[in-house]
Amino acid sequence: MLPFDISLLPTLISIIAGSYFFQGRLLRYLQYFQQEEYKAFRFLNWYWHKTAFDKRGTFAALFIYLALLVSKNGGFWLSAIICFLGLALLCYIRNIEGDPKTTGKITLKMTTRAERIYHTALIIYFIVLIVLCLTLSSYHLLADVPLIWLCQIALIQFCPFSLLLANAILSHKENNIQTKFADEAKYKFARMxxxxxxxxxxxxxxxxxxxxxxxxxxxxxxxxxxxxxxxxxxxxxxxxxxxxxxxxxxxxxxxxxxxxxxxxxxxxxxxxxxxxxxxxxxxxxxxxxxxxxxxxxxxxxxxxxxxxxxxxxxxxxxxxxxxxxxxxxxxxxxxxxxxxxxxxxxxxxxxxxxxxxxxxxxxxxxxxxxxxxxxxxxxxxxxxxxxxxxxxxxxxxxxxxxxxxxIKPEKNRLEPETVPISSLINTANGKYTATKSGSILRLNDAFNSNPVGFSTALDVLADSPGKRKILVTPGMIELGEKQESENQKAAKKASSVCDFVLIVGDTNKSALVAGLKEGNMDSNKFKFFAYMKDALNFLGADYCEDKDVVLIENDLPDLYEANPKF
Amino acid sequence: MTNQEKRKNIAILFGGRSVEHEISIITGLQLIKAIDTEKYCPIPVYIAPNGKWYLGDKLLDRNFYKNMPKSLSSVHEVVLLPIPDIGGLAVLQANANALPNPESYKGKDIIAIDLYFPAFHGSYGEDGCIQGLFELANIPYVGSDVLSSSIGMSKYHCKKLVEAHGISVLPSILISKEEIQKNLGHNLANVRSKILKTKDFDKFPLFIKPATLGSSIGIAKAIDEPSLDAALVQAAKYDTAVIIEPCLDNKIEINVSVLDQGEITASVVEIPVAAAGGELTYEDKYMRGGSKKSGDLSQSGMANLARIIDPQDLDPSIKSLAQENAVKAYKAIGCSAAVVRIDFMLDLNSNTLYFNEINLLPGSLAFYLWVKSNPQMLYTDMITKLIEQAEARHILKLSTLREIGFKALFK
Missing domain, CATH: 3.40.1190.10 (Mur-like, catalytic domain)
Known part of the structure; x- marks a missing residue:
């Protein structure tokens, strides 16, 4: 028997494709898991509410599966080519999504803990994969490529749970490390x-x-x-x-x-x-x-x-x-x-x-x-x-x-700055070009908004000299049962101060709209955006004129912005 | 032996534990670009903000500094030992990918250096500290020695010295940080009234500066008592002593460079221009002219400042007085083998020229003044002259007799 059975080539290509994609998915889920402070409950809550299931990879795998079924009688090479196509497709998806270590508002930070979880999750994946292959092989199904692609779907959907599993396995060790660090810190502090x-x-x-x-x-x-x-x-x-x-x-x-x-x-x-x-x-x-x-x-x-x-x-x-x-x-x-x-x-x-x-x-x-x-x-x-x-x-x-x-004002805490209009545009996105001249007064209050801060920021906006008063906000979060009423209250006040309001994301969209309407703001005076950067691009490229005042009230992490695409 | 091997190894040192760290990197990299590579082999040596020394060709790339601390692992970590005649920098941690490769010398890993060219600005690099280390190691170095460097660094002591040599200076008061902060700040009112009771200091505005810092950091103008308090507190944040000067209401700044090229000569004068009138800020000096990401290095740092070189409408007698006094001050402070920049202030009301301060290692080594001087001096030639002067000074020093004996111990 040959050391490698050529009939398993499509299977091998498929497994490589799946593993490569899985690794990319793992990093992206880890980015959000990290933002949820590695809390399983909070992560699952996010996963459920944002319906952050994998869709792209699953559809791609499904597509390949169907293609393989249709061409079942096309022979060995055709199925090899289709599997290769699958590899290309999954590579393409992973690449357009970008590296979570560099993309997103809060990038994935590969701390030692993140590394540990990531590696453990990968090991879990490979164990599952090997067990799967052995099982298939014992039933002589290893060369059944459509079946392999169905398994891929299951493996991709398993991805976020492999992180939770890894974290659970590591939790004991993690606790020990943390206790040791905390004891050292306590001792050092007590000594000094x-x-x-x-x-x-x-x-x-x-x-x-x-x-x-x-x-x-x-x-x-x-x-x-x-x-x-x-x-x-x-x-x-x-x-x-x-x-x-x-x-x-x-x-x-x-x-x-x-x-x-x-x-x-x-x-x-x-x-x-x-x-x-x-x-x-x-x-x-x-x-x-x-x-x-x-x-x-x-x-x-x-x-x-x-x-x-x-x-x-x-x-x-x-x-x-x-x-x-x-x-x-x-x-x-x-x-x-x-x-x-x-x-x-x-x-x-x-x-x-x-x-x-x-x-x-x-x-x-x-x-x-x-x-x-x-x-x-x-x-x-x-x-x-x-x-x-x-x-x-x-x-x-x-x-x-x-x-x-x-004392100088801290960054992003109601920090007033006169800036050129073009500076609002996110230059990383080639879609918009900076053509507008003139400058605006930017009141940057992007850090962690709350009802008192929101209200005073609006006061400052009202008192600031300038042409039009513009508010950009995703609203406030973590206010419990009062979240809706507080956002509505803030929006109502905004309606009496602002000439134009840009609402970001959909976390507080309905409450903010209700507030603006309560304050009798015309519906053509506010506009919706999925992401903060889209709102700022719109202001920089289209809306703003010289001497406008723009208040950026709160900027939420990706977790709370529009649904992430997986 | 080929010409390449005969070249002298010149270590260009930059960075350092100073607020002007970044500016020093620009000066250092500019210098390396301009040095005559026929005669000399420049070796970049970078002192990180934490005080560690690094050496290697990767230091020439500006991105190196953006990617710190990761990039630090791509160069050698070295140190200059305060022991005479080691002949170079001792390698603490060699890196296989960094050039030049260390050589073994008397059982140590050494990178051979013939002469040190410090391109630091501010604390520990311009104030006599590193010069002291060069002296201990007994090696030639460019720039002023320990004493003149440390005097030149103290705005107050420097003025007192040049005043004794007949150069006009504005009055000044020196106050220690301790005095300002004494008794949980309750002494501040006493300090304030002491200043306001001093002759020439009884009216606002006043200038408050950290006593030894350059680049306009921590400088403030006081217009009333509360702003004087704030300015004193701010300056004391940056330095262990604070200097207070009266503020001329109608003045221009005039700068001249002085170079030791065997003969001590002065460059053309320049008038630096502040962005919004008034005083030059750190931003004016180093950050104006846009954020050129891949801009021409020779136009960075001090060479980037908006200025008028050799202004045509300035009284020629003032120009020559500035040049004359600059040379006089250079000698009075005792500088040697150096290029310095001396800043004067011209009181337009009384037409009096005041010595303001000396920069012992000016930004961009003031080369932009020398290329416009008559006769013109190119940066490359200026560097060669300085290296030659430094070598000559070292030989002169070696020839002084310093016998060390044990006679008293074993009589």
């Missing part, structure tokens, strides 16, 4: 023992952390993880990689993902002081009720020792309640609205100035006048939180204000 300030709240955590970080760091070397790193493993990693012995202070943003997640963080980085920026609707769906959300946020206040410092936003009733229920040696209430009661730090006379805002803060029986490059009331509230904490720690108020004057 910086004065620790925890920050939590429904909105404004990250901005408050960055502002406070800049202030404290200007006098005492401080450790504050960048961006919105606020999870147990995220902080663990930052501590292991970036905490240095000269860091005398640490500012830790604490995200409440479920009951107990802040407590867990407080055991990693025990706080000496804390700030609660807001208790509101954001992430309501994770908790079910406002009460349980309140309890989750209270975990920080509870973890602060009695002789510690608690700074809370007095503009929220639930924050005031938290301060009453968790008496500490120093309690500071800050806010922009005195109607809810006494405020220790009160910001008023907020006025727009050239490229920024001026304000007055009443603090310990004195009034301090300050200016900042930041805009929007919610941002000023964050600024006041940082001011209150720094001054409570003994920093000179004027020094703090001097630091605040220098």
């Amino acid at each position: 023992k910086p004065f620790t300030i925890g920050i939590t709240g429904s909105y404004g955590k990250t901005s408050t952390k960055m502002i406070l970080g800049e202030i404290l760091n200007s006098l005492i070397p401080s450790f504050y993880p960048g961006k919105s790193i606020n999870t147990y493993m995220g902080i663990t990693r930052e501590i292991r990689e970036k905490l240095e012995p000269y860091h005398k202070q640490a500012i830790i943003e604490m995200g409440a993902y479920q009951q107990g997640s802040i407590s867990k963080l407080c055991s990693l980085t025990p706080p000496n002081a804390g700030i609660v920026t807001a208790v509101g609707e954001m992430h309501l769906e994770r908790f079910g009720s406002l009460e349980s959300l309140y309890q989750a946020k209270s975990e920080l206040a509870k973890a602060i020792p009695n002789d510690g410092i608690l700074v809370v936003n007095g503009d929220y009733d639930l924050c005031r309640k938290m301060a009453l229920e968790n008496p500490k040696k120093t309690i500071v209430l800050y806010g922009l609205d005195k109607s809810k009661g006494n405020l220790d730090a009160y910001m008023h006379d907020i006025k727009p100035i050239d490229k920024g805002t001026s304000f007055i803060i009443d603090w310990q029986a004195q009034s301090y006048h300050g200016t900042t490059k930041l805009i929007g009331k919610h941002m000023l509230s964050n600024l006041l939180a940082a001011f209150s904490m720094a001054c409570t720690l003994g920093f000179n108020p004027n020094y703090v204000l001097a630091t605040i004057t220098n």
Whole structure:
């Protein structure tokens, strides 16, 4: 017998085609699995709601299967050619979809964990494949190519589940690694023992952390993880990689993902002081009720020792309640609205100035006048939180204000910028050409929108000088049962401010339309787009004129945009 | 022996632990492009922001820097040991794909270097630090020595020195970061009132700069007390000391380059132009002229700045005074084997020319001034002159008698 039976050539080609395609699919599903933080339930939920089953590969395989059936009597070479065609077809599909490591808003990051899951899933695939081949061969069906292509369909559909299986197999090992890392971080943090300030709240955590970080760091070397790193493993990693012995202070943003997640963080980085920026609707769906959300946020206040410092936003009733229920040696209430009661730090006379805002803060029986490059009331509230904490720690108020004057707005957080119209166009897409001259004022508030942020961004849009006021938004997410009403409310307000509204994706489409209609906005004044980049391309190539103002409110990850095509 | 093998190995060092890291890469790559390859074999040496030294031909490609840290694995990691007569850079981690290949010398893997040409800007590269390492290793290098580099780097000390040599300077105050930050910031009001009580500093606007930083980083103009506070805090963020100067309301900046080509000579003068009037910013200096992705390297960095070279409407007597004072300042600060750029300010109200600062390793080595000078000097020739001066200075130094004995120990 020959070492290779030539009659198995079509089978071999088919298996190569299937394996190559499977590998590509695996990476694409992994991209979304990663965005869902490797949570099986969330991934399945996404998979189901977005009907993210493979269609392209399945149709291609089905097509080849039918072709093979029709030409069953065409002889060996014809079936070999058809299988080869199948290989070409699957290669083509994989190639047009692009590499998930470079395409998409949030690209696939091949971390060691992603690598492990990917490789394990591939091994699972090959085991299944080998078992399948052995079974077929024992029934002498290995040369039955149409059957092979039917099996391909099953294997392709199995792809997302191979990831879940791989993750489940690895979960024990993964947990061990994480526990080890967390223990190391805990030990290191305890040894360095910086004065620790925890920050939590429904909105404004990250901005408050960055502002406070800049202030404290200007006098005492401080450790504050960048961006919105606020999870147990995220902080663990930052501590292991970036905490240095000269860091005398640490500012830790604490995200409440479920009951107990802040407590867990407080055991990693025990706080000496804390700030609660807001208790509101954001992430309501994770908790079910406002009460349980309140309890989750209270975990920080509870973890602060009695002789510690608690700074809370007095503009929220639930924050005031938290301060009453968790008496500490120093309690500071800050806010922009005195109607809810006494405020220790009160910001008023907020006025727009050239490229920024001026304000007055009443603090310990004195009034301090300050200016900042930041805009929007919610941002000023964050600024006041940082001011209150720094001054409570003994920093000179004027020094703090001097630091605040220098702080630059963060990217994508209501960042105003005058840009040429053509810059809106995504140049990677050859479809649009930049022909328009002139410039617009772009208010980029693409980062993580919430009801308060949305509303103030609209205020800023209304106050900005310019020709037409344009809003681009996919709406807000993670608001639980209030998601629909909050989006509708925001859209209603937008209808009174905007000349034109671009709605992105279909997550909040109906709620936004309802709001705009409620505000009597003409239906030719709004338009729908599947993706953010399509909306911006439309503005850049067709709609915008010189001196228009464009507010980009929220930009959702691919997960929430239009249905991905598989 | 062929001519190729006789060529001297010149290490061009760039990058470094400085805020001007990126600009230094441009200067370094420009220099390598311009060096006379008949005489010299340029070897690029890159100091990464973390302070590690890398060597290899891949450093010549601009994409190398875009693909860091991945690309770092395609070059050798090297180090200059502070021990005399090793004759080159010791290889810490060789890479089989990088050129040139290390050779074995006295049991060590070495890449032979005949002379070092630093193309750094700012901290650790322009301020005497790396020069100290060259001195310890006892090897020839281009540019000013330790003392003149460190004096030139401090805007305050440099002014005091040239003033003693009869060159006009604006008054200045030096304040340490410690003083600004003392007592959790409660000392700031004292610092402010101390500044405002000083003669010549009692009215706004004032200029606040980090004491040793270049490229306009951290510079701010104070127009009232709150903006003075903010400017002091900002400058202290970048440096351990801050310098305050009065602000001339009607002035132009005039720059001159000075080159040691055996004789100390001055170039033509130039007037740099800020984008929106007022002061030059970091963006003006390095980022204006669009984002040329694959633009001509010789037009990057300082060579890219909008400027008027040898302005025709500038009083010739001012031009020659600037050139004269530039040479005088070069000598007063003690520079040698160097090309520097000296920045003056001309007060248009009083027609007074003030020395402002010296750049010991100016962006693009100020070659754009020399190609327009009379007689013209091409970049390639300028580099050759500097290398020759550096070699001559090294020989001069070797000839100084420094006996080290053990007589006292074994008397």
